[in-house]
Amino acid sequence: MKTKQFGKGGPDVSVIGQGTWYLDRGDRKGAMAALRHGIELGMTHIDTAEMYGDAELVIADAIADIRDEVFLVSKVLPSNASRRGTITACERSLKRLKTDHLDCYLLHWRGSYALSETVAAFEELKRAGKIRSWGVSNFDADDLDELLKVAGEGKIACNQVLYHLKERAIEHAVIPWCARHGVAVVAYSPFGHNDFPPPSSAGGKLLAKIAARYKATPRQVALSFLARETPVFPIPKAASAEHAAENAAAGALVLDAAEIEELDAAFPRGAKPRSLPML
Ligand code: NAP
16 A cells, blocks of 8 residues: 655555544444455554444444554534533544544535634644644635635644546645645545446446556546545445455556546546535
8 A cells, every 4th residue: 555645744554544424333343344344454444423323333433443543534523513512522533432532533515603713722732732733624725725724734633625537626726735735635536425426437448448458447447546646545434345446456456647637638627616615
């Protein structure tokens, strides 16, 4: 598994990580084993949130004896993101994850609390050793400008945003903003949250053609395409060990410039939308 630096001054983190939304639904033992298998294959970046039901409990079981090998991320809900509420929410997540610290803690999306309150809480959690870094999610470039004014350079570790072949809006302003300021971009729903190009579509056929050259799969080609830009880290969610293994192997796949151009043409970026798309 390739790694790259997660934000300016941050640690090296696996290029492909693991999402956990809906991981608590269905066969929990199977989901736990899938997560563990993914970690063993190098997908050590684990993304969760207080919003994801019991996903934090599933993760706690999967990482109990390998906590230090994992880059663990959770998120506070905007409705809890006051100065005090953020700290309480973080402590709840730590308890559920059975750990004493998070590697990164994110504001899930922008809500009604002033950014200065949430940032003050994040900095307090950092001083207390409960989080190593903090970031945000679903922030557009103008939100990031505001946040930068509040926090200052070098504080924001990442921005987690929607990014898949059919939704490339972040390429207009968010990726360039993050690249300029040394902020990692975490690509959520990299398979479109169950909207992956079907094999019969023109895009699906191109993915299959490129995949065949590498004895790879269309999803591996998609992940490699999304991770091509320096600051981007896709985090697919997989509830089966087979899916986790397939996703982890994408961490070694490098597409050439011509293939990237073909994919770029088949899945056009489109015009910049008025607001940032999110799930
Ligand atoms: P996703 O990763 O785009 O897609 C997940 C779906 O793809 C699941 O149905 C999964 O099936 C399937 N899948 C995974 N690997 C596969 C493979 N190799 N072959 C075939 N199917 C495969 O969707 P997502 O869960 O929405 O996004 C990923 C993560 O991003 C989330 O879990 C969450 O951690 C994060 N996220 C964050 C936000 C935010 O607002 N910050 C929003 C959405 C998501 P199985 O489960 O059956 O393996």
